[in-house]
Amino acid sequence: MTRLAGLDGAALDAVVIGGGMAGAGVARDLALRGASVALFEKGDFASGTTSKSSKLIHGGLRYLELFDWRLVRESLREKRTLERLAPHLVRPLPFLVPIYPGSKRGLITVRIGMWLYDLLTPGKVADRYRVMRPVEALSLEPAIRPEDLRGVGYYTDDLLLFPERLCLENVLSAIRHGARAHNYCEVEDIVRSGDGLEGVRVRDLLTGQVSTIRARVVINCAGPWVDRLRELAGLATERPRVVRTTKGIHCLLPRMTERAIYLSAHDDRMVFVIPWRDFSLVGTTDTDFEGDPDRLWATRDEVTYLLETVAQALPDRRVALDNVAYTYAGVRPLSFEEGRSASKVSREHKVVAEGPGGRFLSVTGTKLTCFRSLAEEIGDRVMQALGRRAPSRTARLSLDGTDEDVSVVEARAYMDVSEEMAASGLGREALQVLVDTYGQGYRRVLELAKKLPDGTEPLCPSNPEIVAQLHHAVSDELAVSLQDVLLRRTGIGQSHCQGLDCAESIGARMAELLGWSARRLDAELDAYRQHVARSLRFRER
Numbered sequence: 043m044t045r046l047a048g049l050d051g052a053a054l055d056a057v058v059i060g061g062g063m064a065g066a067g068v069a070r071d072l073a074l075r076g077a078s079v080a081l082f083e084k085g086d087f088a089s090g091t092t093s094k095s096s097k098l099i100h101g102g103l104r105y106l107e108l109f110d111w112r113l114v115r116e117s118l119r120e121k122r123t124l125e126r127l128a129p130h131l132v133r134p135l136p137f138l139v140p141i142y143p144g145s146k147r148g149l150i151t152v153r154i155g156m157w158l159y160d161l162l163t164p165g166k167v168a169d170r171y172r173v174m175r176p177v178e179a180l181s182l183e184p185a186i187r188p189e190d191l192r193g194v195g196y197y198t199d200d201l202l203l204f205p206e207r208l209c210l211e212n213v214l215s216a217i218r219h220g221a222r223a224h225n226y227c228e229v230e231d232i233v234r235s236g237d238g239l240e241g242v243r244v245r246d247l248l249t250g251q252v253s254t255i256r257a258r259v260v261i262n263c264a265g266p267w268v269d270r271l272r273e274l275a276g277l278a279t280e281r282p283r284v285v286r287t288t289k290g291i292h293c294l295l296p297r298m299t300e301r302a303i304y305l306s307a308h309d310d311r312m313v314f315v316i317p318w319r320d321f322s323l324v325g326t327t328d329t330d331f332e333g334d335p336d337r338l339w340a341t342r343d344e345v346t347y348l349l350e351t352v353a354q355a356l357p358d359r360r361v362a363l364d365n366v367a368y369t370y371a372g373v374r375p376l377s378f379e380e381g382r383s384a385s386k387v388s389r390e391h392k393v394v395a396e397g398p399g400g401r402f403l404s405v406t407g408t409k410l411t412c413f414r415s416l417a418e419e420i421g422d423r424v425m426q427a428l429g430r431r432a433p434s435r436t437a438r439l440s441l442d443g444t445d446e447d448v449s450v451v452e453a454r455a456y457m458d459v460s461e462e463m464a465a466s467g468l469g470r471e472a473l474q475v476l477v478d479t480y481g482q483g484y485r486r487v488l489e490l491a492k493k494l495p496d497g498t499e500p501l502c503p504s505n506p507e508i509v510a511q512l513h514h515a516v517s518d519e520l521a522v523s524l525q526d527v528l529l530r531r532t533g534i535g536q537s538h539c540q541g542l543d544c545a546e547s548i549g550a551r552m553a554e555l556l557g558w559s560a561r562r563l564d565a566e567l568d569a570y571r572q573h574v575a576r577s578l579r580f581r582e583r
Contacts, residue, residue: 045224046246050253054078056424057242057257059229059271061087063205064391064408065263066212066223067417067436073219074439075421075432080255081213081221082244084228086526088209090335091265092410093530094372096292096325097318099124099132099411100199103304104312105389106158113390117411118163121200124414126448128441130481131208132200135316136301138179139195140186140355146306149173152195159197171197185298187357195304201318203478205410206530210519211441212413218445225520232260232275238398239275248522259424262404266335266373272404277396284394285406286376286387287332291340292325293348293580294367296360307351315352320538321367324348331373339576340369342583367538368577377407391416393423401427442481466491468498472506479511479532487514502544507532512548516555524549524566525573540574 056072058065061083069081083089101118102110124132141149156171163170172195179194180186186194202208213223224246231243233254241256262271268285272278299322303315316323327344345366353361376387391412394404403423408416418434425432440446466473466488476484491497491510501507515521515531527548528535534548535541541548545567553563 044251045249046227046244046251046253049080049222049244049255051256052080053256053258054080055257055428056080056259056261057082057229057255058261058263059242060090060263060265060267061085061209061213061223061225062090062092062263062265063088063209063212063410063413064265064405064416065261066209066216067413068261068263068405068420069221069223070212070216070219071414071417071421071434071436072424073216073221074435075425076220077424077428077430077432079216079221080257081216081223082227082229082242083223083225084247086225086523086530087213087223087520088206088530089525091372091374092209093206094290094292094370095202095205095410096290096314097202097205097316097323098135098199098314099202101159101163102389102409102411103137103155103159103197103199106155108388110388110390111162113388113409113412114159115162116390116415117409118159120412120415122164123437124411124441125200127414127437127439128208128211128481130442130478131203133203134198135201136182137195137197137199137304138183138186138301139197139304140179141192141194142187142190142355143192145192146310149193152193156195156197171195183299183301183303185356185358186303187355199302201302201316202410203318204533207479208441210530211443214443214519215439215441215445223520225526226522229271229274232271232402234276239402259401259403259427261420261424262402263408265375265408268375268404268406272396272402275397275402277402281396283378284392284404286378287330287335288374288376288387289329289331289338289371290326290374291344291348291369291371292323293340293345293369294321294323295352295365296320296322296367298322298356298358298360303352303355305351305355307347313348313351315356319533319536324352328374335373338371338373339579340371342580344371345369345580363581366580368540368574369580370577375406375408393420395423399427440481443483443486444481446482466498468508469506472498472500472508475506475533476508476511486518487511490514501532501548502534502537502539502541504539504543505532505534505537507534509551512551513555516552522556524552524570527552528570529573535570535573540577541570542574545570 055077056079058081072079160171174194176191226247229242233240305313389409391407497510528541
């Protein structure tokens with residue numbers, strides 16, 4: 043394997059470190075402007091903070107209380123943009139804010155918040171944000187506790203069905219426009235010369251190959267690892283920290299509502315109950331974390347904290363530790379602000395320019411919703427540093443595998459699949475999964491399915507994904523590990539069975555496609571089982 047062929051000694055306009063949503067968005071923005079760019083991610087794309095989110099594209103109602111008007115306005119604008127760019131992944135989701143006596147936010151506060159949210163939202167729709175009477179709210183969501191309910195705030199944000207796929211769509215679009223993007227490639231050093239930063243030294247973790255790539259600008263989008271990269275670049279002496287890392291966990295309960303519920307915990311943190319797939323996704327915590335971001339899990343106390351908060355408004359017997367299907371935990375790379383509590387630190391991104399000529403750019407405080415506007419800002423800076431002019435195009439070109447101009451083609455999220463049902467023999471559920479996963483690109487998977495003898499067969503007895511999706515992930519989507527396929531190319535690993543019903547059979551198929559040895563296959567299966575075990579570790583006493 044020579045995945046880095048042609049890169050050793052190459053001179054590029056920019057290198058992006060980190061293949062989460064921020065790094066993927068930056069690589070795409072620069073590639074669309076015609077810059078030569080390479081993206082390196084030490085794990086798989088979206089395997090870090092991006093995959094541990096609350097799966098929301100939202101304006102940030104909570105940020106109004108911090109008077110972060112600019113962030114709310116930017117987030118609401120970007121929300122509308124992403125609804126156009128990736129409608130197969132970004133769907134409108136109503137939110138309810140139940141108000142009880144003693145609530146941190148009373149009826150007047152919530153009413154003002156709804157009014158401000160509506161005021162800041164572009165493209166007004168009548169009666170979108172309001173405060174409802176209890177009887178109206180209970181008719182929408184009978185699961186809410188009716189006793190002492192004073193009223194319910196109502197507003198709309200968006201559900202992000204599959205954050206990992208949105209990140210991958212950015213990576214694949216960047217590649218289509220000339221970028222080089224590599225997962226499992228770790229930047230192990232920042233190359234310096236007498237004139238300053240010269241580039242990066244990268245190790246391919248799959249082959250051991252080491253390459254040195256020169257770059258005029260280096261963009262550090264490493265999330266929780268940003269300060270470690272700054273140390274490699276020799277930039278941490280005067281300013282040791284630009285990132286504050288906080289831990290957030292989520293747990294998956296049986297689905298209890300059809301709308302999201304916004305709650306305040308006793309310590310004033312926000313907790314969401316989000317209808318996602320067959321679950322109610324509950325999160326999140328927000329506590330300082332100084333450990334290894336590669337080794338963390340949800341604890342029993344953290345899960346109990348979330349369940350106790352939910353039980354105050356949803357008196358459902360299923361809100362119990364024994365009913366938690368699994369958990370996940372991640373680390374946020376917030377901007378370092380001395381003396382502020384974790385929940386009070388702004389989620390607005392910052393770009394820290396350091397080194398000679400300010401050509402080492404570190405990104406902090408990234409909010410998933412605003413990854414595109416962040417990428418545009420960095421793209422403007424890089425093009426200015428390069429002395430070239432080229433406008434950003436990311437707000438216009440779709441993120442569904444087609445790179446269509448969405449100003450020309452607007453509505454394409456919900457497609458009639460009747461013809462494909464008849465031609466392929468697939469059921470509506472399987473076809474809907476293809477549409478939800480790939481957008482308009484689902485037709486490429488169907489074409490591949492026709493060429494494979496078992497292309498339309500299910501990959502897992504408990505899920506509708508098909509064999510052609512595995513082949514597509516390996517051949518066209520840079521999947522090289524079992525976790526890549528189960529967790530980030532398909533949703534099998536995030537289902538009730540967590541992929542345990544089919545990990546061995548999918549692993550065997552991947553071994554055949556990629557030429558794995560028996561030892562490699564065993565290692566892949568063991569690593570996946572360890573991942574699942576971490577998601578269930580909260581059950582340990």
